[in-house]
Amino acid sequence: MKKYFIAGILVWAPMSVTIWVIAWGLGLLDGVFGSVMQALITIFPNQFAGDLRHFRELPGVGILIVVAVIMITGLLAISFAGQWWLKIWHQFMNRIPIVRSIYSSVQQVSSTLFSGSGQAFSKALLIRYPHADSWAIAFQTGMPAKEVAAKLGEDYVNVFLPTTPNPTSGFFMIVPRANTIELEMSVEAALKHIVSMGSVPPTSSTGLPAVGPNHHL
Structure with a gap:
C-alpha cells in the first residue's frame, strides 16, 4: 500500500503544482479584466451596467479578452507606428512626478526579465x-x-x-x-x-560549487 501511495503521489504532485501555477496566473489575468469591467459598470448608465455585469460573469471571458489584448498590443508594439507611440507614451509617463519612479522601475525590470537578451539571473x-x-x-x-x-x-x-x-x-x-x-x-x-526543496539534484552539471580564487571563506 505504501508503494502504491508513493507512486500515486509521484504522478499527481507535479501535475497538481503545474495546474495550481497556471490557475494562479489565469486568476491574475481574470482579476485585471474584472477591475476594468467594474470601472466600466460604474461609469456607464444603469441600462448598460446590467449587460456588462452579465458579460463579466461569463466563465473564461476575462482571461480570453486579457490575452487577446496583450497579443494585439504586442503586435502593434513591434510595428514602426507602435514604436513611435510607445516612445511618446514613455515620455508622458516619465513626466508624472510620482508615477515616473514606479513606471520606470517596473519597465526596466520587465525588460530585463522578459527580453531575449536580458540577464535577470546571471x-x-x-x-x-x-x-x-x-x-x-x-x-x-x-x-x-x-x-x-x-x-x-x-x-x-x-x-x-x-x-x-x-x-x-x-x-x-x-x-x-x-x-x-x-x-x-x-x-x-x-x-x-x-x-524541489533540494530533493531533485541538478542534472546539467555535477552540482559541485566552483570555487574561484576570489572566494576567501
Missing part, C-alpha cells in the same frame, strides 16, 4: 543564510548602485534569494563577493533544485 551562487553556519542558493542579479558601492567600499554583488517551493517570492540582498561561492550548475538547474 549565475547561481551559494551565500550564507540565514546565519553564518548555513548556506542557501541565490542568483546574482547585478552590481550595487554607485552610491551603495561607494559607501560600502568593498566588492559587493546584488543577489536574489528565492523561497521554496514558490521561487517567485524571496529577498533582495547585497552581499560581499568574497562571501559567495559561484556554482557550476546552470540557473535553470539551480531553480529546479530550489523548487
Whole structure:
C-alpha cells in the first residue's frame, strides 16, 4: 500500500503544482479584466451596467479578452507606428512626478526579465543564510548602485534569494563577493533544485560549487 501511495503521489504532485501555477496566473489575468469591467459598470448608465455585469460573469471571458489584448498590443508594439507611440507614451509617463519612479522601475525590470537578451539571473551562487553556519542558493542579479558601492567600499554583488517551493517570492540582498561561492550548475538547474526543496539534484552539471580564487571563506 505504501508503494502504491508513493507512486500515486509521484504522478499527481507535479501535475497538481503545474495546474495550481497556471490557475494562479489565469486568476491574475481574470482579476485585471474584472477591475476594468467594474470601472466600466460604474461609469456607464444603469441600462448598460446590467449587460456588462452579465458579460463579466461569463466563465473564461476575462482571461480570453486579457490575452487577446496583450497579443494585439504586442503586435502593434513591434510595428514602426507602435514604436513611435510607445516612445511618446514613455515620455508622458516619465513626466508624472510620482508615477515616473514606479513606471520606470517596473519597465526596466520587465525588460530585463522578459527580453531575449536580458540577464535577470546571471549565475547561481551559494551565500550564507540565514546565519553564518548555513548556506542557501541565490542568483546574482547585478552590481550595487554607485552610491551603495561607494559607501560600502568593498566588492559587493546584488543577489536574489528565492523561497521554496514558490521561487517567485524571496529577498533582495547585497552581499560581499568574497562571501559567495559561484556554482557550476546552470540557473535553470539551480531553480529546479530550489523548487524541489533540494530533493531533485541538478542534472546539467555535477552540482559541485566552483570555487574561484576570489572566494576567501
